[in-house]
Amino acid sequence: MSIENICIIGAGTMGRLLTVWALERGYTVSACDTSRNALDTARSRIPAKEFSARLTATEDMEKCACRADLVVDATPDNIEAKKVLFNELDSMCPKHTIVLSCTATIPLAVLNAVVERPERTVIANFWFDTPLVEIVKREPTAGRVMDAVKGFAELLGKRPVVLTRDCPGHACCRMFLGQVYRALRIIEAEVATAEDVDTCMTLGSAYSSGIMRRCDRMGLDFVYQAFLSLYELTGEHRFKPNRVLEEKIAAGKLGQKSGEGFFVWPNLNSAS
Amino acid sequence: MEIRRVCVVGAGTMGAEIAKWAVQGGYEVAIQDVSETIVRKVVDRIHETLLRGVPEQDTWHLMVEALKLEHPEFFEGLSVPDISPEQLEYLVHAMKGTTNLDDACRDADIVIEAVFEDISLKQGIFRKLDAMCPSHTILASNSSTIMISRLAVQTGRPDRCIGMHFMGPMPLVEVIRGTATSDSTVRNIVKLARDMGKKPIVLNKEWPGFVANSVSGGGGREAHWLLEKKIATVEQIDDIAITGLGYIRGPFMVEDFVGLDVIHDAQVSIFEQTGDPMDKPSPLLEEKLNRGELGMKTGKGFYNWS
Incomplete structure (x- = not known):
């Protein structure tokens, strides 16, 4: 068709x-x-x-x-x-x-x-x-x-x-959130900053880009909603949305699209 | 305090690399291991690499070279201090390889412990180092899972104990503050790491798995779950991780490189520290271990390497 x-x-x-x-x-x-x-x-x-x-x-x-x-x-x-x-x-x-x-x-x-x-x-x-x-x-x-x-x-x-099978979060989002939940707990506990978490991933674990920048580009409202949905679907504690994320969203910091999330971004319209 | 002499305890893969980087960074180095054969081999190889320029062609080094080409920005600002060829030659020849711990550490300014990931072994070494080293000497541990505070309590100098976690040939060094680590200890280790051509990131607190392994392990844990539940195959999961999540190698490929026994030990150690059921070691790994499938080194892990 x-x-x-x-x-x-x-x-x-x-x-x-x-x-x-x-x-x-x-x-x-x-x-x-x-x-x-x-x-x-x-x-x-x-x-x-x-x-x-x-x-x-x-x-x-x-x-x-x-x-x-x-x-x-x-x-x-x-x-x-x-x-x-x-x-x-x-x-x-x-x-x-x-x-x-x-x-x-x-x-x-x-x-x-x-x-x-x-x-x-x-x-x-x-x-x-x-x-x-x-x-x-x-x-x-x-x-x-x-x-x-x-x-x-x-x-x-x-x-x-x-x-050929599916599950809450499929494969990609599940792995993604599995990383993000740990990163958020590290930031929440003030072990390291979002910037330092990203550096650890690129220079230590050989990722092509850091996870917190990725969150900012996707939109923190998306990330929050994904956690919430996965938490509702599985009841598993690690998917419960983190306080750090809730605070960012409450402050209107949604990532790249709003100009700021975990990082400050240049204006989207003038950049494109 | 000026740091000139670095002692490395343990001449395994990581210890040997650490010793090499310290020489390149302009430090006088002593390396100690219980095996005479291993110490000789490591000293010879450092001579070959640094004086005769024999390239390092193993998988991890090749991966770092690929990363440099693809992401030169990650390596900006990382460099070893300018030292003359004569000085480098002097430092390579002056490097001491020994089986005697006292000989290796008694005039060291910093000792980096890089022995097997076994807490009682490391605690014993920290006790000995504390007794043998001058009072100003900093004791650093390259442990990837053991909290530095658990080693520091074995010594009379907890303020001079610190975590210094190297990640294979990657540029990152996680510098971990223990509960008693002093600011000057942190400063000295940060400078040493920079001189070694590395990027130090200081972690303000101890954290199970530190940062890099904790975060990537969070993805790895889900990858194992997906495989257990047969949602996707090993190849598909690695493909998704690379295409969608920015991994340069997929999680299963990396685990095969590192060794499934090493990954399992790290998971056990993290689980012991957190007690969190979510951190329980993967049953799939246990099955692999029982079958003697440890990854690349045994010819089979998640992939077939033979």
Whole structure:
């Protein structure tokens, strides 16, 4: 089956990245968010003018979902909100539409519990600006849906890794948070600063970049939400959001996008 | 206080590297090991590397070279002091290799202990060093898991005891303050690390696994869980870690390099300190150990190396 019209729900960091990638590959994209503000910001950050004919930005999800071949959920990993969203999409989308979730933490079964056509639900965790896409290949997702999504990811220049089972956090986000929770405890206990943690990882453990800068680039609200979701799904204490993270968010320090998180960042708009 | 003489206790892989870096940093070095053969070998190899420029081609050194090409910014500002070829030659020839601890440490300004990761062995060495060394001598431990305070209590100089954790040939040195470590001890160790061409990071407190191993171990723990639950294969997990999380080598590849026995011992030690069920050693590692699969060195670990 061919994908032409894509509806991307959620105009945050991941939604905006996906919008740009899809436009660059010639798709027609409607970006959808409940917040007009988020949509305007996303629109202002989409670089090339030649894309504007193929891009619409709207708060009306039904209007764009009913015309989409592929709906991409790039909303925050809030379990209850996602259940509501998938239930709505299930009735809004035409039969042929693929409903893809970029969730970094929620397993397929949780989403499928609220839909009537689980064979078209698929999880593909596009992991920010890296080439990684984790695709969960398991029942009841249909073979044609899997193939189409894998093809879509490859067309965007990504490197899909196909997992045949899933779990809360899949593989990538689980490993990521496993590191972050320890790093946050080290910072909380004032053993070392965020800067020093990153130096230890690059110069000691041979990482190409430090984990705290990574958190800042992803957005601390994303990291917090991922912890919260994983904590709710597993009940495991290490995924309980850390105080340090809560304080940053309360202070409006969300990372690169807000100009400051664990580090101070140059202005995003003037830099790009 | 001027630091001129460095003594290294234990001439295993890490001890030998530490001795070499100290010579390059312009220090007079003595290295001690219980084995005469090992001491000879290490002294000979340092002669070869530093005087005849024989390149180091093992996997870890090659990985660091690759890192330098890919991320030159990590290495900015790291350099050894300018010493003349004549001075280097003098320092290499002056390097003392011995099996006698007293000979090695009695005029040292700093002793770096780099023996096996065994607390009673290290405690015994700290007691001996305290009795043999001059009163000003700093006693540093390269332990990767043992808290320096547990060694410092064996001595009459806890303010001059400190953690100095080297990570293979990587540029990082974690400098760990014990509960009694003095500021001047920290300053002297930071300077020594810089002179060795390393990047010292001072940790204000002792912490299980320190920083680098604790954080990367947090990812490693989840990697083991994913494998246990058959969510993903060894290759897939390493691939995801590299593509998505910025690892240069995946967690399983690194564990095979380091040795699964070493990783297991470190996990046991961290678990003993925290008592946290989340830090329990991985059952997968225990299985591997029971089968004698220790990684690269035995030809099999998570990967097949033979």
